[in-house]
Amino acid sequence: MNSQKLALQVRKDVLEMIHRSHASHIGSAFSVIDILAVLYTYILKYDTTNFKWKDRDRLILSKGHAGSALYAILAEIGFFNKSELDTYYMNGSKLSGHISHKNVPGVEFSTGSLGHGVCVATGIALALKKNQNKARVFAIVGDGETNEGSFWETILLANQYNLDNFFIIIDRNHMQAMGDISQVLETGNLDEKIKSFGWNTLTINGNDHKELLAAFKTNFCNCKPTCIIANTIKGKGVSFMENQLLWHYRDPQGEFYEKAKNELECLDNAK
Amino acid sequence: MRNNLVEIICQESQKNKDIIFVTADLGFNVLNAFYEKFPDQFINVGIAEQNMTSVAAGLSLEGKKVFTYSIGSFSTLRCLEQIRNDICYHNLDVKIVALAAGFAYGALGMSHHATEDIACMKVLPNMTIFSPCDPIETRAVTRAAIQMKSPCYIRLGRGGEKNIHENNEVELNFVVGKAFPLSLGNDGCIFSTGAITSEAQIAVKELRKKGYHLSLYSFPTIKPLDEDLVKQCALIYDFIIVVEEHQINGGFASSIADVLSNIYEKHATLKRIGMKDQYTSLVGDTNYLRQQYKMDAKEIIRVYMENKI
Numbered sequence: 001m002n003s004q005k006l007a008l009q010v011r012k013d014v015l016e017m018i019h020r021s022h023a024s025h026i027g028s029a030f031s032v033i034d035i036l037a038v039l040y041t042y043i044l045k046y047d048t049t050n051f052k053w054k055d056r057d058r059l060i061l062s063k064g065h066a067g068s069a070l071y072a073i074l075a076e077i078g079f080f081n082k083s084e085l086d087t088y089y090m091n092g093s094k095l096s097g098h099i100s101h102k103n104v105p106g107v108e109f110s111t112g113s114l115g116h117g118v119c120v121a122t123g124i125a126l127a128l129k130k131n132q133n134k135a136r137v138f139a140i141v142g143d144g145e146t147n148e149g150s151f152w153e154t155i156l157l158a159n160q161y162n163l164d165n166f167f168i169i170i171d172r173n174h175m176q177a178m179g180d181i182s183q184v185l186e187t188g189n190l191d192e193k194i195k196s197f198g199w200n201t202l203t204i205n206g207n208d209h210k211e212l213l214a215a216f217k218t219n220f221c222n223c224k225p226t227c228i229i230a231n232t233i234k235g236k237g238v239s240f241m242e243n244q245l246l247w248h249y250r251d252p253q254g255e256f257y258e259k260a261k262n263e264l265e266c267l268d269n270a271k
Numbered sequence: 272m273r274n275n276l277v278e279i280i281c282q283e284s285q286k287n288k289d290i291i292f293v294t295a296d297l298g299f300n301v302l303n304a305f306y307e308k309f310p311d312q313f314i315n316v317g318i319a320e321q322n323m324t325s326v327a328a329g330l331s332l333e334g335k336k337v338f339t340y341s342i343g344s345f346s347t348l349r350c351l352e353q354i355r356n357d358i359c360y361h362n363l364d365v366k367i368v369a370l371a372a373g374f375a376y377g378a379l380g381m382s383h384h385a386t387e388d389i390a391c392m393k394v395l396p397n398m399t400i401f402s403p404c405d406p407i408e409t410r411a412v413t414r415a416a417i418q419m420k421s422p423c424y425i426r427l428g429r430g431g432e433k434n435i436h437e438n439n440e441v442e443l444n445f446v447v448g449k450a451f452p453l454s455l456g457n458d459g460c461i462f463s464t465g466a467i468t469s470e471a472q473i474a475v476k477e478l479r480k481k482g483y484h485l486s487l488y489s490f491p492t493i494k495p496l497d498e499d500l501v502k503q504c505a506l507i508y509d510f511i512i513v514v515e516e517h518q519i520n521g522g523f524a525s526s527i528a529d530v531l532s533n534i535y536e537k538h539a540t541l542k543r544i545g546m547k548d549q550y551t552s553l554v555g556d557t558n559y560l561r562q563q564y565k566m567d568a569k570e571i572i573r574v575y576m577e578n579k580i
């Protein structure tokens with residue numbers, strides 16, 4: 001499956017998962033799906049039959065509230081049975097709303113409290129270096145999540161230790177829980193800021209698979225960590241969810257569900 | 272409960288312009304009731320709980336009465352040292368609000384469960400701890416917290432809880448550090464705190480149908496504890512069932528145990544209902560998790576039946 005196809009299928013999966021379970025955060029999931037699809041199709045080294053393979057690349061979803069998207073990708077590429085997705089957020093499931101590693105093959109680390117996963121990823125990158133393991137570490141962070149001081153603490157540290165095996169992708173959808181980033185806490189030019197901390201930076205369209213792929217393949221030929229600021233659209237893929245804060249919270253039911261389903265079908269036929 | 276908290280803060284903010292409400296990017300569709308009326312008394316610091324807490328300390332140093340607001344662990348454990356060094360050490364007028372006590376956020380997962388917060392807040396000198404069971408108690412403790420000038424922790428459920436108290440007497444007669452009876456009986460005794468008191472109430476009703484009449488006390492204040500009541504009950508009953516949506520280590524039940532350890536006469540033992548030194552890694556809604564971790568009405572009934580003489 002190419003990454004476009006995977007992304008579309010995962011959007012459909014996530015719509016079903018959140019519709020069925022009345023969970024939240026569909027906008028946050030749709031925002032990040034293209035990033036995950038490109039990573040899992042073309043970039044990450046993994047083995048679905050041996051999840052703990054020591055040379056695997058490590059991916060940590062620091063914005064754990066988009067867990068539905070990662071679960072769906074992992075099921076689509078064969079880490080576990082797709083039927084597990086039907087249990088998402090339900091009594092007795094393994095798949096909690098925020099990403100959980102407990103008994104879920106392919107999930108590196110549980111998150112949910114913002115500003116943790118990205119720092120854990122730094123620790124993993126450090127250890128891999130010490131172990132002379134060539135695997136790479138990818139952390140996906142929300143732009144609202146960069147409000148946390150811990151994010152900036154780890155940006156300093158990863159530069160200090162020249163963690164060129166470490167990549168942060170900021171899902172820059174310009175929204176957080178109570179409103180637009182600019183209204184809540186202006187983060188300004190993240191590219192310039194993070195570059196000034198010693199990092200390689202790239203700003204791209206984070207819903208465009210070609211741009212994502214090119215960014216992940218960029219070789220900076222230096223010993224610094226890399227941050228990709230991926231400009232995205234929250235709710236990407238369903239017209240009425242795009243850039244609408246409501247869909248950080250609401251679960252699609254009734255005509256909303258039907259319309260969303262329809263729009264995703266149309267995208268499929270257009271291919 | 273969160274709406275009842277906001278309702279009272281709105282009432283008081285009308286009179287008191289020094290009330291400042293600080294959130295760490297939480298409260299969509301809840302806090303608008305406040306910030307639309309009092310935009311100058313509202314600050315969203317973004318997703319930055321440590322900053323929120325120290326900023327609250329600074330605001331309070333200059334005479335403000337400050338509320339901080341986020342989900343369970345985020346407004347308490349995430350910024351524990353800020354609460355300790357910046358707020359409690361200086362005995363500042365800051366009220367820390369945590370949403371979604373226990374498993375209120377069910378299937379969202381363990382990061383969103385608050386099961387260690389009472390223990391962490393309880394150990395801090397100067398801190399008062401409120402843990403209301405329903406909207407009526409929420410209104411009462413919010414008003415009381417505003418009247419106080421010292422640090423308070425207010426531990427809430429989520430939204431849409433039903434009243435457990437039959438009338439608003441508690442609201443009228445509320446005293447910090449007093450427990451309130453929800454039912455009285457000679458056949459047994461239950462102490463409960465927070466939203467899980469609804470389970471205790473169901474248990475009491477079911478047991479009454481079987482002919483057992485139990486006393487049930489709700490503890491909207493955990494610190495200071497209603498020691499007189501605890502002592503009284505400890506001398507009357509053989510055992511007391513203590514119910515909390517929290518780790519039993521260091522939580523409400525352990526505060527009760529501290530009181531019992533100072534009684535020299537023969538006294539009640541405790542049967543504790545709560546999280547037993549484990550994390551909530553199971554997935555499910557609040558009721559499901561209470562059932563799986565043996566903290567629901569059925570378990571309370573079982574414990575009573577097993578231990579009664």
Ligand SMILES: Cc1ncc(C[n+]2csc(CCOP(=O)(O)OP(=O)(O)O)c2C)c(N)n1
Nearest residue numbers: 028112113114142143144145175176177296
């Ligand atoms: C420490 C912490 N505080 C608050 C929250 C509640 N919360 C969940 S998602 C969210 C907004 C996240 O915004 P962003 O990082 O931009 O991600 P997006 O959903 O926009 O992709 C907040 C505040 C949390 N999960 N963790």
